[in-house]
Amino acid sequence: MGSNSFPSPMNRRLLSASFALALASVAQGQTVSTAPTLAAPGQPQRTGIPGGFEIIGESLVSAQQLFLGTEDKVYFVDKVEANPTQINGHPVWASEWALASNKQRGMEAITNSFCAGGNVLGNGTWLNVGGNQAVQWGGEPASAQDGSVGPYFNADGRTSIRMLDHCDEGDCEWYLSPVPSEQRWYPTLETLQDGSIIILGGCRNGGYVNDRFQDNPSYQFFPPRGNGESIPSPILQSTLPANLYPLTWLLPSGGLLIQSNWATVVLDLATNTEKALDNIPDAVRVYPASAGTLMLPLTPANNYTATVLFCGGSNIKTDQWLAPDFHPPTYPASASCVKLTPDVSGSYQNEDPLPEARVMVSLIQLPDGKVLALNGGGLGTAGYGNNTWAIGHSYGDRPVLQPVIYDPAAPTGSKWSIDGLSASLVPRMYHSSAVLLPDGSVLVSGSNPNPDYTVGPDVTYPTEYRTEIWYPSWYKERRPQPKGLLSQYSYGGPKFDIVLDSDDLAGDVENVKKVVVSIIRPGFSTHNMNMGQRFVQLDSSYTAYADNNTAVVHVSQLPPNPAILAPGPALVFVTVNGIPSVGKMVMVGSGQIAEQPILPVEALAPAEIVPKTAGSGGSSGGGENAAVGGVRISGSLVALLSFLVSVFVFGS
Numbered sequence: 217m218g219s220n221s222f223p224s225p226m227n228r229r230l231l232s233a234s235f236a237l238a239l240a241s242v243a244q245g246q247t248v249s250t251a252p253t254l255a256a257p258g259q260p261q262r263t264g265i266p267g268g269f270e271i272i273g274e275s276l277v278s279a280q281q282l283f284l285g286t287e288d289k290v291y292f293v294d295k296v297e298a299n300p301t302q303i304n305g306h307p308v309w310a311s312e313w314a315l316a317s318n319k320q321r322g323m324e325a326i327t328n329s330f331c332a333g334g335n336v337l338g339n340g341t342w343l344n345v346g347g348n349q350a351v352q353w354g355g356e357p358a359s360a361q362d363g364s365v366g367p368y369f370n371a372d373g374r375t376s377i378r379m380l381d382h383c384d385e386g387d388c389e390w391y392l393s394p395v396p397s398e399q400r401w402y403p404t405l406e407t408l409q410d411g412s413i414i415i416l417g418g419c420r421n422g423g424y425v426n427d428r429f430q431d432n433p434s435y436q437f438f439p440p441r442g443n444g445e446s447i448p449s450p451i452l453q454s455t456l457p458a459n460l461y462p463l464t465w466l467l468p469s470g471g472l473l474i475q476s477n478w479a480t481v482v483l484d485l486a487t488n489t490e491k492a493l494d495n496i497p498d499a500v501r502v503y504p505a506s507a508g509t510l511m512l513p514l515t516p517a518n519n520y521t522a523t524v525l526f527c528g529g530s531n532i533k534t535d536q537w538l539a540p541d542f543h544p545p546t547y548p549a550s551a552s553c554v555k556l557t558p559d560v561s562g563s564y565q566n567e568d569p570l571p572e573a574r575v576m577v578s579l580i581q582l583p584d585g586k587v588l589a590l591n592g593g594g595l596g597t598a599g600y601g602n603n604t605w606a607i608g609h610s611y612g613d614r615p616v617l618q619p620v621i622y623d624p625a626a627p628t629g630s631k632w633s634i635d636g637l638s639a640s641l642v643p644r645m646y647h648s649s650a651v652l653l654p655d656g657s658v659l660v661s662g663s664n665p666n667p668d669y670t671v672g673p674d675v676t677y678p679t680e681y682r683t684e685i686w687y688p689s690w691y692k693e694r695r696p697q698p699k700g701l702l703s704q705y706s707y708g709g710p711k712f713d714i715v716l717d718s719d720d721l722a723g724d725v726e727n728v729k730k731v732v733v734s735i736i737r738p739g740f741s742t743h744n745m746n747m748g749q750r751f752v753q754l755d756s757s758y759t760a761y762a763d764n765n766t767a768v769v770h771v772s773q774l775p776p777n778p779a780i781l782a783p784g785p786a787l788v789f790v791t792v793n794g795i796p797s798v799g800k801m802v803m804v805g806s807g808q809i810a811e812q813p814i815l816p817v818e819a820l821a822p823a824e825i826v827p828k829t830a831g832s833g834g835s836s837g838g839g840e841n842a843a844v845g846g847v848r849i850s851g852s853l854v855a856l857l858s859f860l861v862s863v864f865v866f867g868s
């Protein structure tokens with residue numbers, strides 16, 4: 217299992233820093249955090265144009281599914297198809313992309329992972345669940361389901377739980393859980409408070425939409441709970457045919473928000489009962505209408521209250537999906553955005569609409585608190601088929617290449633902006649995906665509305681391998697390099713301190729008022745959902761020094777509630793005045809699939825800027841030891857700062 221990959225290998229120099237900080241805390245009579253600290257993040261390495269896209273290469277498989285496994289490795293999962301790259305005597309349908317070297321390797325995915333779901337367990341092991349039967353040319357059923365026949369030598373993936381202990385060594389491989397799932401195609405996975413995963417919904421055999429002959433309107437857990445049997449879900453039972461990939465979020469209250477077709481409920485897993493909330497207005501948001509969806513940042517300012525945003529999709533009535541006269545590629549998408557705060561109210565609120573109507577749009581959480589919307593089209597839906605009205609096989613049309621940014625803090629009427637953003641270079645239709653990278657850029661890949669590998673000059677929407685990086689406007693700004701971030705975060709527990717120097721504060725001590733420490737889980741991207749994606753801001757205060765524009769930022773651990781952010785790997789960022797540090801991969805929780813320890817929350821010192829001292833003169837600003845240089849040190853920080861001095865001296 218993946219628990220051996222955390223804490224990640226660390227720099228010896230920082231081990232001594234951690235030890236010094238721990239001793240400093242002891243000196244002040246405080247509880248000691250045991251998590252090692254991390255090397256300060258550096259600066260981003262890419263050279264692309266901020267606000268634009270750059271093609272960084274061609275993937276080995278089409279990026280139907282992808283996720284960030286380590287700071288350096290993005291994993292791709294495709295369906296079985298005739299990708300030209302071979303592995304073990306058959307086409308490859310999974311791969312790993314190393315970001316620093318830009319090298320890729322094919323991976324053996326074992327069974328057909330077509331339209332699987334995914335997420336990460338509390339110990340860091342990724343799951344990829346469900347899929348299609350074994351196939352041959354054109355996605356037609358293979359004559360044997362055990363992987364023994366060509367051309368693709370793939371086995372039935374419908375009950376598979378594929379597991380990956382991601383790694384940086386380039387040698388980790390997918391393996392199958394000995395415990396199968398029920399037969400599920402298009403299931404959703406969400407990680408729970410104990411680091412286990414709930415697997416919801418799907419159909420047994422596939423298709424554009426679901427039907428009662430193959431529906432699997434139930435949920436189960438991994439590792440299995442009780443006797444392992446699935447539990448029926450009334451909302452999934454009542455929302456045919458558009459109940460695939462049900463939109464699901466663990467709420468801070470402990471309930472699970474589930475949105476399917478037009479219906480919305482909160483599922484109480486203690487009693488397996490569902491409480492109905494209002495129907496969603498304006499449009500269907502689940503696959504194949506495939507709106508962009510995202511839980512907005514959970515912050516101290518909103519008291520960690522979850523609001524979920526739904527944008528785009530398509531207004532398709534329940535009896536319309538399979539009507540003979542419904543021709544998706546000419547059907548206009550919706551621009552509607554709505555939001556729901558389910559632990560407070562069961563009613564949706566209107567949000568500023570998208571500038572352009574859109575289906576198959578992905579919403580990607582950025583570390584500056586804003587949200588990137590990209591990919592998709594203005595007409596039609598997800599899905600493909602052999603229909604005379606299809607565009608090739610595509611049920612979607614009119615690609616929307618313009619990305620747009622949503623700012624939750626902007627006033628109503630101006631939440632969306634395209635300022636400084638240029639268009640994508642590649643249409644991203646059905647089976648596209650996107651994920652946040654540690655340096656704050658976004659990897660975008662895929663597009664393959666085809667039953668098998670399909671390319672050529674006459675193909676409007678080919679099997680797409682071109683992989684892009686999207687760069688935020690601040691990509692090339694000098695990034696903060698905070699010292700003292702932890703490699704692991706508890707639920708409650710001792711506060712910790714990070715140090716920002718004058719460069720980190722851009723030479724202005726007032727910027728300490730605009731420091732945000734956040735943990736982001738980028739999630740598992742498929743079908744324009746990022747399962748598990750979430751932004752949680754840690755509570756913080758500061759002691760800053762006007763003499764040399766440096767600061768010690770006092771930071772709380774996660775709130776004492778694993779439903780706010782389930783255990784497992786995530787990225788930590790420190791953002792100063794809207795400019796995020798490069799993110800570091802850390803572990804949230806114990807690193808175990810188990811009930812998480814809940815610790816008392818240590819109070820933070822009140823925020824304080826120590827004013828300039830008359831005639832101090834000697835502050836240099838900048839440099840490694842700026843946090844102490846020229847500072848008139850006040851009481852409680854003496855021990856900490858003197859230890860930091862020793863660390864910087866001995867560690868150089």
Ligand SMILES: [Cu+2]
Nearest residue numbers: 330331647743
């Ligand atoms: Cu699909």
